[in-house]
Amino acid sequence: MKNSSREFRIDGHKVKxxxxxxxxxxxxxxxxxxxxxxxxxxxxxxxxNPLICxxxxxxxxxxxxxxxxxxxxxxxxxxxxxxVRALNSGIKPNQIVFSGVGxxxxxxxxxxxxxxxxINAESKSEILEIEKIAKYQKKIVNIGIRLNPNIDAETLxxxxxxxxxxxxxxxxxxxxxxxxxxxxxxxxxLRCLSVHIGSQILNVKPYQKMLNVLEKxxxxxxxxxxxxxLGGGMGIDYKNNNKELDLKKYSFLIKKFQIxxxxxxxxxxxxxxxxxxxxxxxxxxxxxxxxxxxxxxxxAAMNDFMRPALYKATHRIIPAQKKNNKTRKIYEFVxxxxxxxxxxxxxxxxxxLNEKDLIIICDxxxxxxxxxxNYNLRPKVMELLIKNSEVKIISKRQTLNDLI
Amino acid sequence: MKNSSREFRIDGHKVKxxxxxxxxxxxxxxxxxxxxxxxxxxxxxxxxNPLICxxxxxxxxxxxxxxxxxxxxxxxxxxxxxxVRALNSGIKPNQIVFSGVGxxxxxxxxxxxxxxxxINAESKSEILEIEKIAKYQKKIVNIGIRLNPNIDAETLxxxxxxxxxxxxxxxxxxxxxxxxxxxxxxxxxLRCLSVHIGSQILNVKPYQKMLNVLEKxxxxxxxxxxxxxLGGGMGIDYKNNNKELDLKKYSFLIKKFQIxxxxxxxxxxxxxxxxxxxxxxxxxxxxxxxxxxxxxxxxAAMNDFMRPALYKATHRIIPAQKKNNKTRKIYEFVxxxxxxxxxxxxxxxxxxLNEKDLIIICDxxxxxxxxxxNYNLRPKVMELLIKNSEVKIISKRQTLNDLI
Numbered sequence: 001m002k003n004s005s006r007e008f009r010i011d012g013h014k015v016k017x018x019x020x021x022x023x024x025x026x027x028x029x030x031x032x033x034x035x036x037x038x039x040x041x042x043x044x045x046x047x048x049n050p051l052i053c054x055x056x057x058x059x060x061x062x063x064x065x066x067x068x069x070x071x072x073x074x075x076x077x078x079x080x081x082x083x084v085r086a087l088n089s090g091i092k093p094n095q096i097v098f099s100g101v102g103x104x105x106x107x108x109x110x111x112x113x114x115x116x117x118x119i120n121a122e123s124k125s126e127i128l129e130i131e132k133i134a135k136y137q138k139k140i141v142n143i144g145i146r147l148n149p150n151i152d153a154e155t156l157x158x159x160x161x162x163x164x165x166x167x168x169x170x171x172x173x174x175x176x177x178x179x180x181x182x183x184x185x186x187x188x189x190l191r192c193l194s195v196h197i198g199s200q201i202l203n204v205k206p207y208q209k210m211l212n213v214l215e216k217x218x219x220x221x222x223x224x225x226x227x228x229x230l231g232g233g234m235g236i237d238y239k240n241n242n243k244e245l246d247l248k249k250y251s252f253l254i255k256k257f258q259i260x261x262x263x264x265x266x267x268x269x270x271x272x273x274x275x276x277x278x279x280x281x282x283x284x285x286x287x288x289x290x291x292x293x294x295x296x297x298x299x300a301a302m303n304d305f306m307r308p309a310l311y312k313a314t315h316r317i318i319p320a321q322k323k324n325n326k327t328r329k330i331y332e333f334v335x336x337x338x339x340x341x342x343x344x345x346x347x348x349x350x351x352x353l354n355e356k357d358l359i360i361i362c363d364x365x366x367x368x369x370x371x372x373x374n375y376n377l378r379p380k381v382m383e384l385l386i387k388n389s390e391v392k393i394i395s396k397r398q399t400l401n402d403l404i
Numbered sequence: 405m406k407n408s409s410r411e412f413r414i415d416g417h418k419v420k421x422x423x424x425x426x427x428x429x430x431x432x433x434x435x436x437x438x439x440x441x442x443x444x445x446x447x448x449x450x451x452x453n454p455l456i457c458x459x460x461x462x463x464x465x466x467x468x469x470x471x472x473x474x475x476x477x478x479x480x481x482x483x484x485x486x487x488v489r490a491l492n493s494g495i496k497p498n499q500i501v502f503s504g505v506g507x508x509x510x511x512x513x514x515x516x517x518x519x520x521x522x523i524n525a526e527s528k529s530e531i532l533e534i535e536k537i538a539k540y541q542k543k544i545v546n547i548g549i550r551l552n553p554n555i556d557a558e559t560l561x562x563x564x565x566x567x568x569x570x571x572x573x574x575x576x577x578x579x580x581x582x583x584x585x586x587x588x589x590x591x592x593x594l595r596c597l598s599v600h601i602g603s604q605i606l607n608v609k610p611y612q613k614m615l616n617v618l619e620k621x622x623x624x625x626x627x628x629x630x631x632x633x634l635g636g637g638m639g640i641d642y643k644n645n646n647k648e649l650d651l652k653k654y655s656f657l658i659k660k661f662q663i664x665x666x667x668x669x670x671x672x673x674x675x676x677x678x679x680x681x682x683x684x685x686x687x688x689x690x691x692x693x694x695x696x697x698x699x700x701x702x703x704a705a706m707n708d709f710m711r712p713a714l715y716k717a718t719h720r721i722i723p724a725q726k727k728n729n730k731t732r733k734i735y736e737f738v739x740x741x742x743x744x745x746x747x748x749x750x751x752x753x754x755x756x757l758n759e760k761d762l763i764i765i766c767d768x769x770x771x772x773x774x775x776x777x778n779y780n781l782r783p784k785v786m787e788l789l790i791k792n793s794e795v796k797i798i799s800k801r802q803t804l805n806d807l808i
Contacts, residue, residue, distance in 0.1 A: 159743070161744055288571070
């Protein structure tokens with residue numbers, strides 16, 4: 001990502017050259033950046049030696065998953081589709097955990113047959129369903145139970161998951177009942193307590209609270225959990241201001257927690273591994289003068305990248321070629337879709353832009369392509385992976401024929 | 405839609421039977437309802453005799469488009485994908501208008517070759533682009549210019565499109581300049597003034613204001629527009645309380661407007677034709693007791709139906725089989741996706757529900773399937789069309805193999 005010249009490069013590859021060769025829009029990922037983030041993650045949590053299960057929903061590209069598998073990560077899956085893809089990518093069943101509030105009979109049946117590490121159950125009904133299928137298959141199934149710790153993750157409401165009003169996990173009383181139920185079951189092997197309080201968390205305090213809640217509840221259950229699955233949610237830097245979750249601090253808190261609780265820790269990171277590694281390269285179709293601002297109309301739209309429309313998320317936009325002429329105008333970057341929500345960013349003090357210029361929407365590696373759609377019958381864009389000197393097409397651009 | 409029995413039927417077909425035969429979730433449309441809505445629309449606007457161009461983005465299923473074409477409607481398209489699909493569905497080029505702020509060279513070129521009725525341009529840059537391509541093709545191209553009338557449509561902010569801060573159309577001064585420019589061009593035939601102030605508008609007042617603005621501007625331009633394209637936005641009843649836009653009143657206002665402006669009116673309705681005709685049939689996977697409410701976990705999710713997550717839209721949910729036992733509990737209908745946004749409705753006084761019961765999310769004909777995605781690697785659901793006694797599969801359920 002060194003950009004000594006005026007041309008923005010992704011691991012040495014000029015964005016301009018990529019756009020000329022492959023057209024736009026393009027999702028482009030840096031394997032180097034993924035590795036750097038993962039190494040940093042591992043380093044910070046070294047003393048804990050966690051099992052790291054990559055959150056497949058954050059980015060389910062099959063080639064990326066293969067690379068992630070090669071780096072030794074397991075997978076956190078939330079559907080049979082993700083489970084099959086993780087297995088096909090070479091991730092070992094004993095490194096896969098299955099999360100989600102609505103696992104179907106079919107999904108549970110398949111997961112049991114594949115002997116995955118853990119099915120993390122989220123309700124009494126689900127546990128009964130797992131037990132029934134296990135009995136039918138004459139198996140003993142490894143499960144976890146997800147606790148709803150009633151913690152405010154201090155993140156966006158839409159991505160908070162650990163408050164009592166959220167649909168995830170079970171509240172304390174039910175949790176204790178389900179632990180007792182599972183202990184007695186002949187077909188369930190309760191191995192894990194799982195918890196996940198939300199996404200894009202930038203402060204360790206909610207995690208501290210979460211660990212305190214876990215400590216109390218574990219005491220109450222009087223049960224040794226072989227695994228504690230702490231989920232993910234580690235917030236990344238979206239503003240290029242180095243404000244991200246202090247993993248070192250979080251690690252320290254967990255280490256303290258482990259003095260009394262010797263369980264193996266599982267993490268389910270997605271965004272914190274892959275978020276910063278993705279770039280959405282887009283071309284300016286038109287620039288239109290509006291009231292007190294110029295609309296920069298891109299060839300990328302909300303169907304390609306939903307986070308701004310869905311979560312009001314802010315992603316940095318940078319020019320592919322740096323120039324020194326700043327504009328005094330307000331720029332509003334929008335897509336061509338016929339919706340007011342199809343808007344990426346409103347900003348000041350940008351460099352002066354021209355039609356056909358290339359821009360880059362940053363940090364789109366997580367919840368970018370995985371949330372994309374064909375709205376307005378727009379074909380899905382191409383995905384590239386930069387692997388050292390190699391530029392690899394990891395998903396083809398859809399053609400009109402694919403769609404029509 | 406008569407439901408004299410306790411079983412909910414769509415044009416005589418029991419939802420329960422459809423679910424048993426085709427599994428769930430299913431989008432199911434009633435052709436009868438589409439026809440009723442369209443006839444009602446036509447009846448209300450009879451004195452205006454408008455050209456009705458169906459908004460393809462609201463629902464782009466190819467079989468539905470064929471039916472809509474057979475009913476004599478034209479198409480409002482916003483991408484080359486939608487244009488090709490409209491043409492393939494048998495809709496005639498001279499009944500197709502092309503809208504959107506970011507039409508590419510490729511899209512304009514194709515639209516000109518196909519001799520569609522109108523390319524409604526939204527910026528000076530676009531008009532220059534159209535002119536350039538027309539010159540190259542040695543053609544005279546029919547265009548419209550979209551005005552941004554700076555009117556508050558008094559609808560949800562996300563679906564308001566006619567305020568000066570919105571990206572759509574051009575403001576008055578630019579509009580007049582572009583009319584003058586187009587008049588002089590040898591390759592442009594300016595035939596239309598187009599305008600669209602937003603979606604799901606329930607009150608005629610914003611339309612009244614819009615017509616007043618048009619009247620003034622037309623006077624200023626001193627130009628006879630052969631067509632006035634008033635867009636769509638006519639609000640429908642989502643609450644089953646008969647509160648929808650009074651089309652009769654709107655028609656009356658337009659008739660008055662036409663005394664001085666004899667232009668042919670174009671409408672671009674989508675939701676108002678197809679919104680109420682769609683039902684999303686879903687099965688309850690689990691019911692989970694939460695804090696002060698029960699979570700009703702459905703097999704349909706936000707990837708299947710985005711409007712509640714994206715616009716905080718409220719859609720009625722009804723049981724497939726009516727019973728008399730009301731519950732005092734609060735029910736929160738959610739999907740199985742690992743996001744707190746994956747939530748459809750929180751409601752009181754519902755009838756008591758059980759796991760495996762079928763429910764129906766209502767009025768999902770518009771912006772339902774067209775906004776769907778494969779998030780969480782969930783296959784796209786099936787679409788059925790009820791055509792009298794016939795149940796027609798109009799898009800197959802995606803299989804895991806399609807996805808993996």
